[in-house]
Amino acid sequence: MYRVGKEEVKAVERIIKSKQYFRMADGKSGCFQECDKFEKEWSKFTGSKHSLLMSGGGTAGLICALAGLEIGPGDEVIVPAYTFMASASAVLCVGAIPVIAEVDDSLMLDPVDVEKKISKRTKAIMPVHLLGLTCDMGKLMALANKYKLFVVEDACQASGVTYNGIKVGKIGHAGAYSFNYFKTITCGEGGAVVTDSKKVFERALVYHDSGANFRPFAKKLSIPVFLGMQFRASEIMGAMLRVQLKRLPGILKDLRKIKNRISGELASAQNIYFVRSNDGQGEAGAGLHFQFENEKIARKFASAPGVAGTLPIDSGKHVYSNWGPILEHRIGVTGAANPYFFAANKGLNMKYSKTMCPKTLDILRRSVRVGVNPEWKEKDIENKIRVIRKAGESL
Numbered sequence: 001m002y003r004v005g006k007e008e009v010k011a012v013e014r015i016i017k018s019k020q021y022f023r024m025a026d027g028k029s030g031c032f033q034e035c036d037k038f039e040k041e042w043s044k045f046t047g048s049k050h051s052l053l054m055s056g057g058g059t060a061g062l063i064c065a066l067a068g069l070e071i072g073p074g075d076e077v078i079v080p081a082y083t084f085m086a087s088a089s090a091v092l093c094v095g096a097i098p099v100i101a102e103v104d105d106s107l108m109l110d111p112v113d114v115e116k117k118i119s120k121r122t123k124a125i126m127p128v129h130l131l132g133l134t135c136d137m138g139k140l141m142a143l144a145n146k147y148k149l150f151v152v153e154d155a156c157q158a159s160g161v162t163y164n165g166i167k168v169g170k171i172g173h174a175g176a177y178s179f180n181y182f183k184t185i186t187c188g189e190g191g192a193v194v195t196d197s198k199k200v201f202e203r204a205l206v207y208h209d210s211g212a213n214f215r216p217f218a219k220k221l222s223i224p225v226f227l228g229m230q231f232r233a234s235e236i237m238g239a240m241l242r243v244q245l246k247r248l249p250g251i252l253k254d255l256r257k258i259k260n261r262i263s264g265e266l267a268s269a270q271n272i273y274f275v276r277s278n279d280g281q282g283e284a285g286a287g288l289h290f291q292f293e294n295e296k297i298a299r300k301f302a303s304a305p306g307v308a309g310t311l312p313i314d315s316g317k318h319v320y321s322n323w324g325p326i327l328e329h330r331i332g333v334t335g336a337a338n339p340y341f342f343a344a345n346k347g348l349n350m351k352y353s354k355t356m357c358p359k360t361l362d363i364l365r366r367s368v369r370v371g372v373n374p375e376w377k378e379k380d381i382e383n384k385i386r387v388i389r390k391a392g393e394s395l
C-alpha cells in the first residue's frame, strides 16, 4: 500500500450509505455497480478484453485463471522457486501439480530450466513478476508456443508493470493480480484475473461465483454453468479500487523516477552491481536490486549504515525451500482428496527437496533488495545514493 486518502473514504462511504454492497444486484435497483465499472477500467488499463474482480485475493485470481484454462488433475504447471507460496498452492487448488523451476540472475523464472522441466504432462508455465520486476516473457512465450503450453502470469506484485510496453498479466493466456494490503494498489484484500479469451473468462466467472446458476449472466454464457467457489467481490472493494486505479499511474511514475535516478547515479559506483533486468523501464521501480560475489559481501552491504537492505534468501515464504506443506505434500484435505494422491496425478513430477534448486538458493543468497518509497523527497534520494555508494566502497 502506498497512497490512500479522502477520495477512497468518500467512495466507500457512498457505498456504505447506499446499502448496496452486493455486486450481482440489478443495476437498475439503485446499486452503483462499482465492480462492473472497475472491471471495465482494469480491462482498459491492462489492455485485456476481459477482467474479473474477486475476493480471495491474487490466489483466487490464479485459481480462476487455471480453472478457466481447464487445468486440473493430470497436469503439471511449472512455477518458479522464488515466489510467494500461493503461486504453487493455486495449482494444487485445481488438482494439478506444481513443478518447481530455478530462477536466473534476473531473480525471475529461468527459461533454460523451464525447458528442462517441460514433460509430456506439462500444461502451463507460470511466470511470476515478483517484486514488480518482469520475467523474460519473450523467451517464455516462445517456449509456450514451441511446446503448445498455456502461460498463466502471476502479476500479483506487478500491477501496471510492463514488458516491451505491454502490461504484464495480459501477455500470456491469463493473468492474475493481487490487491491485498501489501500491493501497489489495495482494497485490503482482493484480486483480479484478466484474459483475452471469452471462454476462459466465462469459466473463471462461473468458477468464482457459487451462485452462478442463478445469475442473469448465466443465460448469456456460451458454456454450461458448473459448480465452483465463492470469490465474489463486494461493491465496497470495487469502489475503493476504482479510486486506487486512478492513483496507480502516479505511484508508478514516482517510483520509476526515483529508482532510475538512484540507479543512474550509481551506475559506475565502486562494487555496486545491479541485478540484470528483463525490462528496466517497465518494472515498477519499487526497489533497487543488487548482486554480489557471495553471501558474506551481500550481508555486509545490506547491513551497512542507512542501506536498509534485505536478502531474498531471508524472505521466508517466498523461497521454495520454506514451502513445507508443498514439499511434504500436506494439503488441507484428507486421503484421496489430496492432489498428490490423485490417480490422475500418478507419475507426475512431484518429488521435491529443500535443495532441488541450488542455482536459485545461490542467487537469492547473493542478492540484496533496497525498497524505494514514492514519497521520498530530494534529500531522501540523495541520502540513499550516498549511503549505497559508501557501502559499496567499504566492501
Ligand SMILES: Cc1ncc(COP(=O)(O)O)c(C=O)c1O
Pocket: 056, 057, 058, 059, 060, 083, 084, 086, 087, 128, 130, 154, 156, 157, 178, 179, 180, 189, 190, 191
Ligand atoms: C507473487 C504472489 N502471488 C500470489 C499472491 C497471492 O495473493 P493474495 O495474498 O492476494 O491471495 C501473492 C501475495 O502476496 C504474491 O505476492
